[in-house]
Amino acid sequence: MKLRWRMLPMAFAAIILLGGIAMFSAGIVLQGEEWAMQPWNDTVCEDGVLNTGSVTDRNGLLLTTAQGGERRWIGDELTRLSMLHIVGDPEGNIGTGVLSAYPEILAGYDLLNGLYSADYSGGTLRLSADTELSRTAYEALEGRNGAVLVCNYETGEILCAVSGPSFDPADPAAQIPDGAYLNRGISAVYPPGSIFKIVTAAAALEQIPDVLDRVFWCEGGCYVGDDYVSCSGYHGEVTLEDAFAVSCNCAFAELALELGGETLQEYADAFGLTVPQQIGNAETAAGGFDAYPDGTSHLAWSGIGQATDLVCPAAFLRVVCAAANDGVAPDLTLLRNGNPNGGGERLMPGDTAAKLLEMMDYAVSYTYGDWSFPDLEMHAKSGTAEVDGEEPHAWFAGFVTNPGKPYAFVVILENGGSGAEYAGAVANTVMQQAVFG
Amino acid sequence: MVQSIIRVTRLLLPVLALCVTLGVMIRAFRRRPAHGFGHRPWFLFLALTLFGVMIALCITNETWWTEPLTLMLFIAFLAVQWMSFVFAGRGGMRAELTGFFLTDLGLMVAALNDTGAFHTQLICVAAGIAGFYILRFFLRNPAFMEYLRIPAAVCCLGLLVACLIFADPVNDSKSWITIAGFTFQPSEIAKVCYVLAAAIPERKRGGFKELLIFTVFSAASVLCLVVMNDLGSAVVFFCGFLAAAAMRKWGYPAAAAGLLAGGGGGYLALNLSGRAAGRFATWGKAWEFANEGGYQQTRAMAAAASGGLLGLGVGQGWLRDVYAASTDLVFCVICEELGLIVAICAILMIFLTCVQAVFAARRGRSPYLVSCACIAAMILAIQAALNALGSVDILPFTGVTFPLISQGGTSAMTCWWLLAFTGTEFMPAFHAEEEEETPSEEEVEEE
Ligand SMILES: [Zn+2]
Numbered sequence: 001m002k003l004r005w006r007m008l009p010m011a012f013a014a015i016i017l018l019g020g021i022a023m024f025s026a027g028i029v030l031q032g033e034e035w036a037m038q039p040w041n042d043t044v045c046e047d048g049v050l051n052t053g054s055v056t057d058r059n060g061l062l063l064t065t066a067q068g069g070e071r072r073w074i075g076d077e078l079t080r081l082s083m084l085h086i087v088g089d090p091e092g093n094i095g096t097g098v099l100s101a102y103p104e105i106l107a108g109y110d111l112l113n114g115l116y117s118a119d120y121s122g123g124t125l126r127l128s129a130d131t132e133l134s135r136t137a138y139e140a141l142e143g144r145n146g147a148v149l150v151c152n153y154e155t156g157e158i159l160c161a162v163s164g165p166s167f168d169p170a171d172p173a174a175q176i177p178d179g180a181y182l183n184r185g186i187s188a189v190y191p192p193g194s195i196f197k198i199v200t201a202a203a204a205l206e207q208i209p210d211v212l213d214r215v216f217w218c219e220g221g222c223y224v225g226d227d228y229v230s231c232s233g234y235h236g237e238v239t240l241e242d243a244f245a246v247s248c249n250c251a252f253a254e255l256a257l258e259l260g261g262e263t264l265q266e267y268a269d270a271f272g273l274t275v276p277q278q279i280g281n282a283e284t285a286a287g288g289f290d291a292y293p294d295g296t297s298h299l300a301w302s303g304i305g306q307a308t309d310l311v312c313p314a315a316f317l318r319v320v321c322a323a324a325n326d327g328v329a330p331d332l333t334l335l336r337n338g339n340p341n342g343g344g345e346r347l348m349p350g351d352t353a354a355k356l357l358e359m360m361d362y363a364v365s366y367t368y369g370d371w372s373f374p375d376l377e378m379h380a381k382s383g384t385a386e387v388d389g390e391e392p393h394a395w396f397a398g399f400v401t402n403p404g405k406p407y408a409f410v411v412i413l414e415n416g417g418s419g420a421e422y423a424g425a426v427a428n429t430v431m432q433q434a435v436f437g
Numbered sequence: 438m439v440q441s442i443i444r445v446t447r448l449l450l451p452v453l454a455l456c457v458t459l460g461v462m463i464r465a466f467r468r469r470p471a472h473g474f475g476h477r478p479w480f481l482f483l484a485l486t487l488f489g490v491m492i493a494l495c496i497t498n499e500t501w502w503t504e505p506l507t508l509m510l511f512i513a514f515l516a517v518q519w520m521s522f523v524f525a526g527r528g529g530m531r532a533e534l535t536g537f538f539l540t541d542l543g544l545m546v547a548a549l550n551d552t553g554a555f556h557t558q559l560i561c562v563a564a565g566i567a568g569f570y571i572l573r574f575f576l577r578n579p580a581f582m583e584y585l586r587i588p589a590a591v592c593c594l595g596l597l598v599a600c601l602i603f604a605d606p607v608n609d610s611k612s613w614i615t616i617a618g619f620t621f622q623p624s625e626i627a628k629v630c631y632v633l634a635a636a637i638p639e640r641k642r643g644g645f646k647e648l649l650i651f652t653v654f655s656a657a658s659v660l661c662l663v664v665m666n667d668l669g670s671a672v673v674f675f676c677g678f679l680a681a682a683a684m685r686k687w688g689y690p691a692a693a694a695g696l697l698a699g700g701g702g703g704y705l706a707l708n709l710s711g712r713a714a715g716r717f718a719t720w721g722k723a724w725e726f727a728n729e730g731g732y733q734q735t736r737a738m739a740a741a742a743s744g745g746l747l748g749l750g751v752g753q754g755w756l757r758d759v760y761a762a763s764t765d766l767v768f769c770v771i772c773e774e775l776g777l778i779v780a781i782c783a784i785l786m787i788f789l790t791c792v793q794a795v796f797a798a799r800r801g802r803s804p805y806l807v808s809c810a811c812i813a814a815m816i817l818a819i820q821a822a823l824n825a826l827g828s829v830d831i832l833p834f835t836g837v838t839f840p841l842i843s844q845g846g847t848s849a850m851t852c853w854w855l856l857a858f859t860g861t862e863f864m865p866a867f868h869a870e871e872e873e874e875t876p877s878e879e880e881v882e883e884e
Contacts, residue, residue: 116747
């Protein structure tokens, strides 16, 4: 018998040994980070909480750092309060905060060193958010519950994601207000009210060929079957642009009935309002839109952003971005240069976006008043979402087109009253800082 | 202080490990024995010593370390290394290098566990090294060793049966026996006996009766282990059987019958033993059962990945606090604290033992020595594979120890004895005149 046959079992053992180790090494190279980033990995976690890593704002300002398992925070309290929801809390209760969403960056994993870092400080994560802007936004909330989101509609970088109520993560004895762990901009959903008319208008522009030539009739309300759909005023004869600018419910009820529940739902789905949207490793809450039968007042109301419509502010920010950015919503990110290739999703054709931009511009000059937004090239739509037995939610969503400042925003004030008046004022304050600050 | 030691050693240890492995690799592929000073590789040995000293340096932050006894024991261990180097024969320093390198790692694991474990480990290593040289001395005269075949076979079966009867069940498997306060694993010692018993005798080579007895004896050994519910060891013995059978005339039919019987027996064992079946149920799906059947494997993999290529530094990991980390998960402890590079070096060392065995077969004078080397190398390789790959969910998790690295006195001792059978091809023969003998049968066949 030849020698090589005699050695077959040896060859078999050697192949198992070397092949297996090659597989394992490949696993470490390809999936090592995934394997290592476990909440029970005590190298970087304590009691399941990451206790390493630093976070800076977009300008490199150090917001929080960890050394030897202890987390330290920036000295200024207002900064801590305003950046809390984007940074996250050390206990990991704020799931969309980067402390929870980006453990692999904070742990400082790399193949050569694994999770070793010479001073046990882990890695550094640079946010896309701006501290000054966030402070301005937090102050503008004036203690009200709500959220302010600002992003760059070309790159998707989130510049500000402030949520109220907030709490001080550096003060372990701090009273944590109810719901303070919730990032209202990303993890909450609200009835959208009239800002949803952007969606209905987009659907109408594409599905009803002569919609721009139509004239709608408003006499302060209209009947759908036996149900009365009230309007905010007596608008008389209005075109689509007028109806959008003055937020005429009668016109949009008519459009919703004509489009049908299925079509509206398709648009809500296509705009990403009903499913969670990724913001890097974090994701938005899923909104909802129910398709009501033809001819019902529920269908009419659903086209006006009432009925059972629910929208997450960050998901709506994408729609506003698309309107500003030729129909493309960039991939939102919490990280500086987090979307380096400019990835995004086309939500609507360019001409629909152009028409929406025009209508939002007209809404500002015709209804809200250019004087409310000095020096800003403001395009916006307000919303006042009725809530049973409480003050309505105030919405203001839009963007500015000042040269070199491609910023989109969404402001929501929980039970804040009139959208144009209160949320609009917050939007002005924040955008003044964003553009001129 | 500790941090600065770690900062330096975590860079140096992989480099030294690579040096040692490379040196052993060059020696393993060498066709002829080195002459003059070539068989005393100073550089290689310096690297090995430095490797040991650095590991010792890293654990100095453990307070017990500075106890005089411990220090003396460690210095004695280094002295033994140097003596074996200085007195190395012409064919020497092959298996020894592998043994010392792996033992360094094993001592580190034991030292991080506790003082007692470290002392036990060192004493057993000493017994192992002593046995290594005694075995080597007698192996120079294969004709004499062949007489031990029958006693070794009796001893092997005796140990396994004794284990079956007297062992205290731990975790559903009976593998430990306590005599007068000493706890040991008879199946580990049985491995050495098995090598002695299963090696091919020079005179009765190819006899059908010999093959039959050998096969029945092997089957009985494997069966004992299956009944003991020590499936990992059963697989190790079975692979040793395959290696020994393949080298015999008509060995492949016997091996095929063994495979069939082994497959059937394995299937039966799986169906009968719930615990073993449970292990197989989570095999390949550790992450799905991360807090149940895959608990140890996922912890091991996470820790191994945390180490990266260079490791977190000796004593800086957390995996050693997980159950059975110093035995079943020891490969990942090495990955975590010393890095993937050192861990791969350890695997390569075992692999090179196999390579040496194959080269021994090409050059070997004595079928007895060659078959000893092959069976021993096979057992070491399969143990290493089952341990390392089992802990990272590539093979089923069987609880087999890693040769010389896993903590455990019996295992450390017998692995040294197994090493004595390998790397013997250039060993000077007992009778000087035999060195001039005609080319062996293998070489003739090759040509
Ligand atoms: Zn109206």
